[in-house]
Every structure is written in C-alpha cells, then in structure tokens.
Amino acid sequence: MHDFQAILDEVMAAVRPVVGQGRVANYIPALASVDPSRFGMALATVDGDVFGVGDWRMPFSVQSISKVFALALTLSRDGDAIWRRVGKEPSGNPFNSLVQLEYEQGVPRNPFINAGALVMTDRLLSLTGDSRGAVRDFLRAESGNPAVDFDAVVAASEAEHGHRNAALAHFMKSYGNIENPVPLVLEHYFWQCSLSMSCADLARACGFLARHGRTAGGTRLLSRSQAKQVNAVMLTCGTYDAAGEFAYRVGLPCKSGVGGGIIAVIPNRCGLCVWGPGLDSHGNSVAGVEALDRFTTLTGLSVF
Numbered sequence: 001m002h003d004f005q006a007i008l009d010e011v012m013a014a015v016r017p018v019v020g021q022g023r024v025a026n027y028i029p030a031l032a033s034v035d036p037s038r039f040g041m042a043l044a045t046v047d048g049d050v051f052g053v054g055d056w057r058m059p060f061s062v063q064s065i066s067k068v069f070a071l072a073l074t075l076s077r078d079g080d081a082i083w084r085r086v087g088k089e090p091s092g093n094p095f096n097s098l099v100q101l102e103y104e105q106g107v108p109r110n111p112f113i114n115a116g117a118l119v120m121t122d123r124l125l126s127l128t129g130d131s132r133g134a135v136r137d138f139l140r141a142e143s144g145n146p147a148v149d150f151d152a153v154v155a156a157s158e159a160e161h162g163h164r165n166a167a168l169a170h171f172m173k174s175y176g177n178i179e180n181p182v183p184l185v186l187e188h189y190f191w192q193c194s195l196s197m198s199c200a201d202l203a204r205a206c207g208f209l210a211r212h213g214r215t216a217g218g219t220r221l222l223s224r225s226q227a228k229q230v231n232a233v234m235l236t237c238g239t240y241d242a243a244g245e246f247a248y249r250v251g252l253p254c255k256s257g258v259g260g261g262i263i264a265v266i267p268n269r270c271g272l273c274v275w276g277p278g279l280d281s282h283g284n285s286v287a288g289v290e291a292l293d294r295f296t297t298l299t300g301l302s303v304f
C-alpha cells in the first residue's frame with residue numbers, strides 16, 4: 001500500500017522550485033488576475049479516501065477540463081453515434097485552430113480541442129435541453145460538493161473574447177455539424193468552461209473513470225468499454241499538442257485546462273488533480289506536469 005499523503009507531501013516539496021514559473025492565461029482578465037504562486041494537488045481513491053496538499057481546497061477555473069465531462073455525458077446518452085461527428089485522433093495543432101477544420105470538412109479531430117467540445121456541447125444540448133446544467137449537476141454529484149458552480153464573470157469574459165470559438169462553431173454549422181443555434185451552443189460551452197472547482201472536487205469527480213464507468217453512487221454512467229475509450233482519448237489528446245510528452249513523462253490519461261488544472265486517472269486506483277496557474281508554451285501547467293511526473297515516478301503507478 002502507498003502512503004499517499006506522504007507521497008503528495010514529497011511531490012509538493014520537489015516541485016516547489018517551479019511553482020510560479022510559466023505564464024498565467026491572459027486572454028481574459030478574470031484568468032489573468034490569478035495568483036501564479038498557488039499550487040495544490042489532490043488524490044481521491046476509488047474507495048472514497050481523499051488526500052491533498054497546498055491549495056487543494058481552493059476553487060479555480062476548470063476551463064477545458066470540463067470537456068471530459070461533456071464527452072462522458074454525451075457518450076452515456078448517445079453511444080457510438082457521436083463518433084460520426086468528431087474524431088479521436090490527436091490534432092498536433094493548437095486547441096483553437098481553424099486550419100485543420102477546413103481541411104477535414106468541419107469534423108473536429110477529437111472532443112478535446114475547442115471545435116470538438118463545441119460539437120459535444122451541441123449534442124448534449126439536443127439530448128438534455130441544458131448542456132451546462134447537465135455538466136454542473138454531474139460534477140456536483142460526483143464531487144460530493146453541492147456548491148460547485150459557474151463563475152458568471154469568467155463566462156461573460158469568455159463570451160466577450162470568444163470570436164475564435166464563434167468562428168469555429170459557425171464554420172462547423174456551415175458543414176451541418178452543429179444542430180442548435182450557434183449563439184446557444186457557445187453560451188453553454190462558455191458556462192461549462194467557467195465552472196469553478198478545487199483539486200479535491202475534481203479528483204473525486206474523475207473517479208468514475210478510475211471505476212471503469214461507475215459513478216460515486218455505484219450506478220453505471222459508462223460501459224467499461226466506454227470508460228476505456230474516454231481514458232484513451234485523454235491519453236492521446238488531453239494535453240493540447242503535448243500529449244506525446246505527457247504520455248512519456250506521466251503515463252496516465254490526463255486532461256488539462258488553461259486555468260492551470262490537470263486531472264489524471266489511474267484505473268482501479270484513484271483520480272488525481274493538480275493545479276498551478278503558470279502555463280508552459282503548450283498551455284499546460286508547468287508545476288502540474290512536474291508534479292504528475294514526480295508522482296508516477298515515486299509510486300510506479302501508471303498505465304504502462
């Protein structure tokens with residue numbers, strides 16, 4: 001058995017020199033004002049024990065981490081049908097690139113680039129009538145924290161600066177790959193990105209992927225095979241265009257967001273979340289990558 005608390009303490013001591021390095025996301029003012037010296041990490045076992053260090057109880061903006069939950073909820077309702085509208089290959093391009101989408105006739109490479117997440121949001125909107133509400137309610141239930149909520153300031157700021165996302169959505173609409181009105185899809189997408197959660201919340205919330213699709217309450221959200229699919233897409237596409245580097249250094253399914261958070265899954269064992277707002281040139285948390293690298297090296301826990 002691992003002493004997870006001692007391991008997290010050791011990881012935090014080891015990454016201290018890089019905490020504060022990197023650039024805080026500055027495309028919207030609400031993210032630019034986050035203190036770069038923050039660092040937190042949490043681990044939630046499949047049995048419900050939670051361990052944490054640093055600022056592990058402090059909420060931050062989940063941003064693209066929300067894409068994992070939108071995918072899981074869509075898959076749970078729509079099954080394989082969704083893969084006709086979005087691919088599952090790494091993009092090798094920035095998360096908000098338009099170029100590839102034109103070459104590939106409006107079908108995004110994967111559900112974790114913005115175009116793919118917009119398709120997922122669109123489909124979840126059609127399936128539930130309220131995509132953002134479905135994602136929030138799921139996160140509340142899985143994290144066990146009923147206070148999980150949107151940040152209206154972040155959502156408004158995303159909308160104000162969301163020209164590129166609007167371009168992606170309109171472009172896909174022109175190919176028939178968006179069902180709902182573009183402004184409605186964008187609104188739900190921005191609200192989902194604005195969700196504010198702590199490392200503790202997110203480590204618990206990704207537990208269903210460590211439990212092969214079973215929720216915290218024991219019901220089945222995804223089949224075992226679908227849970228494997230989500231983990232596989234996280235491994236290959238979850239960390240912008242640095243997924244190869246992540247697989248090499250960390251060896252776990254991960255998803256990062258420009259708020260500086262990264263979730264990671266160790267099947268059968270636990271969900272992890274690390275947060276450090278300073279980002280590297282790919283948009284991944286500098287301290288977060290280092291911490292996950294240290295964690296898997298110290299414990300020997302990885303999918304390989």
Ligand code: GLU
Nearest residue numbers: 063064095114193257258
């Ligand atoms: N809300 C951000 C956007 O769509 C998400 C960016 C991210 O975390 O990758 O631009």
